[in-house]
Amino acid sequence: MHRFLVGLGGLLNRKSMRKIVFSAFITALTIIGLSPVVVAQDEAVQHEEIAHSEAENHEEHGHESKFNPGEMIMHHVADAHFIHFIGNISVPLPVILYTEQGFEVFSSSNLYKDHQESFYTSASTGNSYRIENEKIYFADLDGNALHEVAPPMDLSITKSVFGMLFIMFIMVFFFIGIARKYKGASAAPKGAQNVIESLILFIKNEVAVPSLGAKKADKFMPFLLTVFFFIWMCNMLGLIPFLGGFNITGTLAITIVLAAFVFIITTINGNGHYWGHIFWPPGVPLLIKFILVPIEIAGVFIKPLVLMVRLTANITAGHIIILAFVSLVLLFGQQSAVAGYGVGVGAVIFMILMFFIELLVAFLQAYVFVLLAALYFGDATQEAHH
Amino acid sequence: MSVMDVILLAVEQGYAGIGAGLAAIGAGIGIGRIGGSALEAMARQPEATGDLRANMIVAAALVEGVALFAVIICLLVALG
Numbered sequence: 204m205h206r207f208l209v210g211l212g213g214l215l216n217r218k219s220m221r222k223i224v225f226s227a228f229i230t231a232l233t234i235i236g237l238s239p240v241v242v243a244q245d246e247a248v249q250h251e252e253i254a255h256s257e258a259e260n261h262e263e264h265g266h267e268s269k270f271n272p273g274e275m276i277m278h279h280v281a282d283a284h285f286i287h288f289i290g291n292i293s294v295p296l297p298v299i300l301y302t303e304q305g306f307e308v309f310s311s312s313n314l315y316k317d318h319q320e321s322f323y324t325s326a327s328t329g330n331s332y333r334i335e336n337e338k339i340y341f342a343d344l345d346g347n348a349l350h351e352v353a354p355p356m357d358l359s360i361t362k363s364v365f366g367m368l369f370i371m372f373i374m375v376f377f378f379i380g381i382a383r384k385y386k387g388a389s390a391a392p393k394g395a396q397n398v399i400e401s402l403i404l405f406i407k408n409e410v411a412v413p414s415l416g417a418k419k420a421d422k423f424m425p426f427l428l429t430v431f432f433f434i435w436m437c438n439m440l441g442l443i444p445f446l447g448g449f450n451i452t453g454t455l456a457i458t459i460v461l462a463a464f465v466f467i468i469t470t471i472n473g474n475g476h477y478w479g480h481i482f483w484p485p486g487v488p489l490l491i492k493f494i495l496v497p498i499e500i501a502g503v504f505i506k507p508l509v510l511m512v513r514l515t516a517n518i519t520a521g522h523i524i525i526l527a528f529v530s531l532v533l534l535f536g537q538q539s540a541v542a543g544y545g546v547g548v549g550a551v552i553f554m555i556l557m558f559f560i561e562l563l564v565a566f567l568q569a570y571v572f573v574l575l576a577a578l579y580f581g582d583a584t585q586e587a588h589h
Numbered sequence: 590m591s592v593m594d595v596i597l598l599a600v601e602q603g604y605a606g607i608g609a610g611l612a613a614i615g616a617g618i619g620i621g622r623i624g625g626s627a628l629e630a631m632a633r634q635p636e637a638t639g640d641l642r643a644n645m646i647v648a649a650a651l652v653e654g655v656a657l658f659a660v661i662i663c664l665l666v667a668l669g
Binding site: 273277509512513515516517519520523567568570571574 | 646647650651653654655657658660661664668
């Protein structure tokens with residue numbers, strides 16, 4: 204514990220920490236905001252405001268299209284190339300494509316015209332791109348997507364990527380700031396240092412040490428702490444209303460990476476006892492061994508997979524429930540405004556309750572992920588105890 | 590879409606709904622049992638309430654993970 208805490212620094216006083224976090228945020232926003240300007244050198248683009256194509260479905264402005272709850276929910280849970288705040292306020296994110304002609308970078312505002320998914324012809328390479336259901340395809344000059352052609356490699360800064368970078372910035376600045384407090388004279392901890400210290404000690408004493416033992420816990424603590432705070436903060440980011448509806452940990456693509464890290468670390472650190480127990484479980488009759496060994500081998504892969512699905516499913520399910528309450532209001536509102544308001548009162552109350560539950564789930568899922576990761580690491584580095 | 594396609598889609602989504610309902614039953618039974626045993630244990634030994642509560646929450650999260658696994662599959666079926 205001392206080694207780890209000495210490794211952390213001290214706690215910045217709150218004013219300068221606020222300044223650093225604020226400046227990082229402004230920098231990130233500036234980069235995002237300037238990217239359309241930078242790539243507008245290609246051609247004159249009309250920077251129209253972006254609203255997702257379901258905007259017409261959301262607001263009852265006498266539109267013909269019926270409100271489709273399934274579509275709305277799926278749209279809000281999926282990733283996007285822009286961050287949509289309220290109404291028509293959206294922030295377009297840079298689209299980065301890798302084609303045979305090299306990298307193409309432009310603002311995603313080019314891909315949406317009049318709040319509809321549209322196409323964009325890049326002046327530098329002459330390729331046209333069309334966005335359909337948030338997937339970018341090559342398009343011909345009329346703007347029809349060419350589905351037969353393999354789509355360009357999409358390396359854009361999407362909403363989830365931006366969210367993750369944002370969380371990364373916040374975490375790095377915050378924790379380096381706190382680490383600095385530990386350097387030099389040891390004053391009594393105050394403020395954020397108390398919270399972070401108790402969380403770190405909680406993970407260390409309740410999660411890492413029981414599974415790994417006091418000696419080996421320090422080796423895995425950096426990973427466990429990083430993953431814990433990352434998952435927790437990503438979950439919380441997705442819960443902030445009106446902030447673009449991030450769903451970072453609710454996407455399989457991101458949780459599979461986290462689970463892959465756990466798998467890789469377990470495999471690398473697996474000692475003889477670990478593999479021995481998998482391929483030749485001790486204390487089991489021979490006939491049952493034949494059944495058990497394939498199950499154990501499958502378990503090596505299934506355990507990280509289940510980690511991935513558990514996290515994704517819990518977070519996505521929470522978002523879907525909250526969105527379902529929203530769509531309940533909108534569905535009833537389609538019938539009549541009075542019905543909409545009436546249902547709205549109850550739905551908002553339930554929504555607030557669900558938000559509280561989701562706050563608990565955000566922390567709990569991070570804790571469960573880290574707990575199971577520590578258990579798997581402990582399994583992998585187990586000593587002979589028979 | 591032909592009639593057959595429409596019927597298949599309806600059946601598909603109907604089964605997905607049934608699957609989600611079964612997942613909810615599973616989660617309810619599982620977490621109910623966990624909560625029941627935890628409350629019983631707390632009644633027998635009130636000073637262990639803190640430990641029991643923490644472990645109950647963890648076990649509930651794990652069981653819920655399994656149920657939500659089924660929900661994800663049903664969602665994938667229902668939405669294509």
